[in-house]
Amino acid sequence: MVKLLKALPCYFGGKQKLLSAIFSQMPLPGPGWMPVLVDAFLGGGSVSLFGKAKGYQVLCNDISARSEVIGRALIENSRVRLDDMDMHRLLMQNEYSFVRANFANLFTPEDAETLDTMLGNIKELSELAVQWHPRSTRVMLWRLVVILYIVRYRKYGDFGNEGIYQPLVGRYNAQIKKSHYESVKRICTPPLRKLQHVFEAINGGIFSNGLDNRFFKMDVLDFLSQVTGDIVYFDPPYYGCDSYENKYNVLDSILAGQLVEEQPSKFNQNGALDMLREMLRAAAWSPLWIISYGGPKVTAQDLGAIVAEFRPATITELKYKYNFGNEADTDARRTEMLIVGRRG
Numbered sequence: 405m406v407k408l409l410k411a412l413p414c415y416f417g418g419k420q421k422l423l424s425a426i427f428s429q430m431p432l433p434g435p436g437w438m439p440v441l442v443d444a445f446l447g448g449g450s451v452s453l454f455g456k457a458k459g460y461q462v463l464c465n466d467i468s469a470r471s472e473v474i475g476r477a478l479i480e481n482s483r484v485r486l487d488d489m490d491m492h493r494l495l496m497q498n499e500y501s502f503v504r505a506n507f508a509n510l511f512t513p514e515d516a517e518t519l520d521t522m523l524g525n526i527k528e529l530s531e532l533a534v535q536w537h538p539r540s541t542r543v544m545l546w547r548l549v550v551i552l553y554i555v556r557y558r559k560y561g562d563f564g565n566e567g568i569y570q571p572l573v574g575r576y577n578a579q580i581k582k583s584h585y586e587s588v589k590r591i592c593t594p595p596l597r598k599l600q601h602v603f604e605a606i607n608g609g610i611f612s613n614g615l616d617n618r619f620f621k622m623d624v625l626d627f628l629s630q631v632t633g634d635i636v637y638f639d640p641p642y643y644g645c646d647s648y649e650n651k652y653n654v655l656d657s658i659l660a661g662q663l664v665e666e667q668p669s670k671f672n673q674n675g676a677l678d679m680l681r682e683m684l685r686a687a688a689w690s691p692l693w694i695i696s697y698g699g700p701k702v703t704a705q706d707l708g709a710i711v712a713e714f715r716p717a718t719i720t721e722l723k724y725k726y727n728f729g730n731e732a733d734t735d736a737r738r739t740e741m742l743i744v745g746r747r748g
């Protein structure tokens with residue numbers, strides 16, 4: 405199972421370390437019964453990929469293009485793998501220079517060049533051949549290579565940590581802080597070696613569970629009005645925490661090939677508690693809700709009271725500390741809740 409999860413990027417708020425707590429609340433698949441697990445906020449994909457491996461039929465959703473890549477390349481895809489031809493196609497010389505033009509301060513020159521080369525080829529090939537249309541599995545796999553290449557070698561997948569990269573830009577005789585040694589060593593892994601590791605990691609996460617697993621790219625309310633299932637897992641952005649659109653602005657811009665304006669999710673803004681209510685109302689069809697929540701602004705009591713407006717709820721507080729780059733979690737954010745609502 406650990407091998408599978410290596411195919412996923414390290415994701416802000418990702419649930420890789422909480423999977424056993426989350427899945428302990430679900431009925432297990434058995435002979436002739438493959439429960440449908442609806443993952444309303446796919447994010448970095450850990451719950452869906454784990455669920456797929458456990459034998460659930462997975463229907464997952466996320467509004468972001470970065471999660472779409474994971475949904476299509478790993479959750480929907482059960483057979484297309486990366487091979488030497490992909491490496492060759494991704495590394496053909498070209499003139500693309502978006503990363504170097506806009507984010508040279510966040511990458512070593514070698515990484516910026518390698519990323520530009522891959523992105524230029526992805527753009528060109530997906531305009532050139534029908535079988536490589538932008539949403540095809542192979543193009544999604546190539547985009548996943550780009551995502552992992554970027555996040556895998558930064559501690560906890562962070563982007564904001566410019567202090568580490570700046571000395572590396574004009575690298576010779578760079579003064580590097582002792583506390584950054586490990587990160588710098590990882591970042592300075594030669595591009596080809598990084599790519600080999602990334603290919604291996606991604607291929608390790610591609611498998612079939614014999615079921616038709618699907619990804620949707622929609623606002624959560626639309627998604628919940630279009631699907632049904634046996635279990636819904638909700639892991640919305642937490643009110644009072646930085647939005648995903650802010651945290652991943654660099655990655656989102658690189659994937660889009662243009663600077664993207666941040667538009668924080670409704671779950672990060674005032675009115676977030678009403679959004680949670682609307683979300684639950686839209687999932688009234690599911691006998692079982694499992695909700696992850698936390699953050700500095702909403703207590704277990706607040707959230708328990710919201711769920712109890714709809715159905716009986718139990719709340720477990722999990723001791724868990726998130727890490728993202730060099731940011732320490734605040735005490736308030738350190739509380740991670742798991743709320744289970746079963747239809748009576």
Ligand SMILES: C[S@@+](CC[C@H](N)C(=O)[O-])C[C@H]1O[C@@H](n2cnc3c(N)ncnc32)[C@H](O)[C@@H]1O
Pocket residue numbers: 415416417418419420444445446447448449450451465466467468471622623624625639640641642648669670671
């Ligand atoms: C906490 S993350 C999910 C993490 C995931 N469970 C994991 O383990 O990696 C929340 C996700 O919600 C997505 N999101 C934010 N607002 C949304 C909306 N209105 N509809 C659908 N997805 C949304 C964000 O793009 C982000 O990926």
